[in-house]
Amino acid sequence: MKKKKMSKKKFRIVWSSILSVLLVIIVAANVALAQFSDVISAYFSTIDLESAEAVEARQKSEGIVEQIADEGIILLQNNDNTLPIQTSEDNKAKVNVFGWSFTEPIYGGTGSGSADASKAVTPKAGLENAGFEINEHLYKAYVDTGIERPIVGMDGQDWSIPEPKPSEFYTSELMQQAKDFSDVAIIFIARSGGEGADLPRSMDGPDTFDPNGGAFGPTGQKFGYEDDLDASKHYLQLSNREQGMIDAVTENFDNVILVVNSANTFELGWVEEYEEIKSILNVAGPGQNGFNSLGKVLSGEVNPSGRTVDIYTKDLLDPPAMINFGDFDYVIENADGSYAQAFDSSNVPLKYVDYSEGIYVGYRFYETAAELGVINYEEKVQYPFGYGLSYTNFEQEVVANSLNWTDSEVTVDVKVTNTGAVEGKEVVQLYFSAPYTGKIERSSIDLIAFEKTDIIKPGESETVTLTFNVEDMAAYDANKEYSNSGSYVLEAGEYKLMLMNNSHDKIADVGSKNLSEVVYDTTGRSTDEQIAINQFDDEVTGEGSISTYLSRANGFENLTELNKNEVYTVTTEDGTTKEVLGKLVDSEFVNFINGIRYDVPADTHDSAPTTGADNGKKLEDYVGVDINDESWNQLLDQLTVKELAELATLGGYRTIEVESVGKPATLDYDGPAAINNMNMAANGQSGTAFPSEIMIAATWNLELAEAMGEHIGAEAKAYGVSGWYAPGINVHRTAFAGRNFEYYSEDGFLSGKMAAAVTKGFQNQGGYVYIKHFALNDQETNRTFGVLTWSNEQAIREVYLKPFEIAVKEGGAKAVMSSFNSIGNKWAGADDGLLKEILRKEWGFNGHVITDFYMNGGGLNAYPYMNVELAVRNGNDLMLTGAAPMGVPEINTDSNDTLWALRDAAHNILYTIANSSAIDGGLSTDMPQWVVITIIVDILLALVIATAFYFVFRNSRKRDEINIDLV
Incomplete structure (x- = not known):
């Protein structure tokens, strides 16, 4: 083998180059680590789940979880008093449970909620804890199928209904074994929901099962058991295999109990065909130990007192809202006469959804249509809104002479007597009926007040007092029939009050009164800080908007006119064609949308605000100081331009530390069912899993809702978390919305009362809630495209903003999360009418507004219509940038208007933090452990490289050449 000699110069060059490259790599790695420090810190950070305070908080939470489930389970049917099933420790009741989902039920939903x-606690454990003996042979048969419910995270759903094939599974031997075991059969059916996609309306459609999935897209999976799925059936109907199971069970058992484990209303009209199905229970996602309550309800240890929060129609595709729910495209005509989808200048497809049903959402349509004789109620509706049964009987009566109806307030006492044989709780519901003049749309009936009793023993009574403001019966005159600018109006005529079992079944007329016309256009309502006027005229009118809204005039005769969407065959960029449902627009409309989404107005301020002053103020000095106090200016003057920009743009799951004013860093976590977020999930950590919001609402118990908020607040405090991305209070516009599980109801009033109670409870512990998603984010389809959501201001205010209004005015919410979608033609996160005029000036909100997940900067352009400058200028203070620096926008700090807007945003954020417990105990500023490790590694590598350089140059001086082997 030959040897070749290398000169000392070449030796020096080769090795110094190698060492230099290593040095560059190390420096680059450190730069990258610095850039991604937020993400790394979030991933590796942990909260102390085992501290004494945290353990105590979780133990207390579990008790509230079970109380909520006790009262949130709804008994929908109980023929022949089949339930409860008596059991005891000495005499366990044997039951067969059919349905694969009993082995893997739905506890909540997917996504941030x-x-x-x-x-x-599994349903099996819950029943066993209540004294039932489960048919283990049958249970094992389901387990032995090998099916497992897939684990779905933030970015997907699972629409599979994994039942075994009836002809192969329900053999004569299996059914005989079950009959020999017990004459009682329970059928368990489950349905899930999740963030990012709405529930399928075809169980064999092209978008139902996508094994690859996508970000926040349907990722339903097949397991070989869905070969006979029916494309004509939707997800909230029985699948063909479930139908086969129902048939097999009812052919062999006369006492069948149906348990529906679903937050979305399930289609149940088919039950009328099976006299063997005696009882039906609805169990929405019950959280961590809520299935214990199922066992207790079945055994009678707990008397069910839940009530429906949505109307159950026999055909879930029947409600008017379903006409315009889903995927709709704006279409433009090409020069050659062909059609193409319309895109904005950032290549975002222009999608829309029409709320053409107006105020007639849920029970408001069906009760009104029934009163007008337009529909046969019993043919259309399975269970009314506010419906639920009990194991006992209650009598409700208005206490004589208790109705006190003044010009401003109405109060009435209702005596509730338990006339049955077991103790229980009852829900008292008060509705009103307003006159219909034809000028403003009015439902024939609206919920106006409710209360839930304590436990009432047989033969005993409790009197509850119902109270509301007369002005709460006012409608919003968006069409300016009574004023020049729009206003709330009490139209002249007779107003009636009814004590109801639910939205359809009346107990008694409470009273009525002829009211004179009151237009709240000069003084406003007593709860408003600013007189309410139209704020969305520019957003919800003009090209692209709705021309016809549903009206009750002449018996809803315009119902057939609502669907103006057409089928277009469009050509895509790759030359292929597809059919879309949509409307035809021109290029001027597209340009108009581009201008609204992306054009930042020129500055109106001649000078920038003061920054970087040395006034010696600290945020702790402003605890309890009114937000409008001029002394805030001294504190705000101290903020530097860099601090103003970073405070607004680095808002993902936290607010940052601001040294100049002594603001501590804080943690803000998801979500409506638990203290939880990405770093907790990454480390296998989570707070107590509470029931889904729909189950909380089903309790109709505001004390329980407040207790839930308090206990989640106590957990948050124990974990060092200040902000909570919750409660979710969008409206159940249809049964198919993917996130119905994390919203309360189809009724804005019930939703608002629940949200206000939860808000008060949480904030009593020192934290602050982010009520979300503000507003009209009532479907998941196309939400991240900024879907143009068209409605009229009456429906916006009376239905969709109502929960937020109550949560702010009565709950005192300190923070708000805006939504992805647009209201009409303007992104909700940059709508000054929504965020400034209504939220702050009209409702009196003091606090800050954060966007939904923000990814528009730092190399990412996921949601380009979420423009940071338009956001801060129009009242959106904080960007939820969850993957810093990816997604963090650069903001134009050369603009005076933008700097003033950032100053306002900082004011709002600082005010929230100053009035929370974070001001006393913000996050630790200690260096994260991974940073310490990185520094140590850097020092060691630097020493190694420096030493290597030393030896390279020293050796090259000692000799002229060295030998190396050439192989």
Whole structure:
């Protein structure tokens, strides 16, 4: 083998180059680590789940979880008093449970509203804890199918209905064994929901099962058991295999109990065909230990007192809202006469959804249509809104002479007597009926007040007092029939009050009164800080908007006119064609949308605000100081331009530390069912999994809702978390919305009362809530395209903003999360009418507004219509940038208007923090452990490289050449 000699110069060059490259790599790695420090810190950070305070908080939470489930389970049917099933420790009741989902039920939902259910009580354990003996042979047969419910995270759903094939599974031997075991059969059916996609309306459509999935897209999976799925059936109907199971069970058992484990209303009209199905229970996602309550309800240890929060129609595709729910495109005509989808200048497809049903959402349509004789109620509706049964009987009566109806307030006492044989709780519901003049749309009936009793023993009574403001019966005159600018109006005529079992069944007329016309256009309502006027005329009118809204005039005769969407065959960029449902627009409309989404107005301020002053103020000096106090200016003057920009743009799951004013860093976590977020999930950590919001609402118990908020607040405090991305209070516009599980109801009033109670409870612990998603984010389809959501201001205010209004005015919410979608033609996160005029000036909100997940900067352009400058200028203070620096926008700090807007945003954020417990105990500023490790590694590598350089140059001086082997 030959040897070749290398000169000392070449030796020096080769090795110094190698060492230099290593040095560059190390420096680059450190730069990258610095850039991604937020993400890394979030991933590796942990909260102390085992501290004494945290353990105590979780133990207390579990008790509230079970109380909510006790009262949130709804008994929908109980023929022949089949339930409860008596059991005891000495005499366990044997039951067969059919349905694969009993082995893997739904505890909540997916996405930001999900919670860790890994330690949850299973339905099997819940029944066994209540004294039932489960048919283990049958249970094992389901387990032995090998089916497992897929784990779905933030970015997907699972629409599979994994039942075994009836002809192969329900053999004569299996059914005989079950009959020999017990004459009682329970059928368990489950349905899930999740963030990012709405529930399928075809169980064999092209978008139903996508094994690859996509970000926040349907990722339903097949397991070989869905070969006979029916494309004509939707997800909230029985699948063909479930139908086969129902047939097999009812052919062999006369006492069948149906348990529906679903937050979305399930289609149940088919039950009328099976006299063997005696009882029906609805169990929405019950959280960590809520299935204990199912066992207790079945055994009679707990008397069910839940009530429906949505109307159950026999055909879930029947409600008027379903006409315009889903995927709709704006279409433009090409020069050659062909059609193409319309895109904005950032290549975002222009999608829309029409709320053409107006105020007639849920029970408001069906009760009104029934009163007008337009529909046969019994043919259309399975269970009314506010419906639920009990194991006992109650009598409700208005206490004589208790109705006190003044010009401003109405109060009435209702005596509730338990006339049955077991103790229980009852819900008292008060509705009103307003006159219909034809000028403003009015439902024939609206919920106006409710209360839930304590436990009432047989033969005993409790009197509850119902109270509301007369002005709460006012409608919003968006069409300016009574004023020049729009206003709330009490039209002249007779107003009636009814004590109801639910939205359809009346107990008694409470009273009525002829009211004179009151237009709240000069003084406003007593709860408003600013007189309410139209704020969305520019957003919801003009090209692209709705021309016809549903009206009750002449018996809803215009119902057939609502669907103006057409089918277009469009050509895509790759030359292929597809059919879309949509409307035809021109290029001027597209340009108009581009201008609204992306054009930042020229500055109106001649000078920039003061920054970087040395006034010696600290945020702790402003605890309890009114937000409008001029002394805030001294504090705000101290903020530097860099601090103003970073405070607004680095808002993902936290607010940052601001040294100049002594503001501590804080943690803000998801979500409606638990203290939870990305770093907790990454480390297998989560707070207590509470029931889904729909189950909380089903309790109709505001004390329980407040207790839930308090206990989640106590957990947050124990974990060092200040802000909570919750409660979710969008409206159940249809049964198919993917996130119905994390919203309360189809009724804005019930939703608002629940949200206000939860808000008060949480904030009593020192934290602050982010009520979300503000506003009209009532479907998941196309939400991240800024879907143009068209409605009229009456429906916007009376239905969709109502929950937020109550949560602010009565709950005192300190923070708000805006939504992805647009209201009409303007992104909700940059709508000054929504965020400034209504939220702040009209409702009196003091606090800050954060966007939904923000990814528009730092190399990412996921949601380009979420323009940071338009956001801060129009009242959106904080960007939820969850993957810093990816997604963090650069903001134009050369603009005076933008700097003033950032100053306002900082004011709002600082005010929130100053009035929370974070001001006393913000996050630790200690250096994260991974940073310490990185510094140590850097020092060691630097020493190694420096030493290597030393030896390279020293050796090259000692000799002229060295030998190396050439192989």
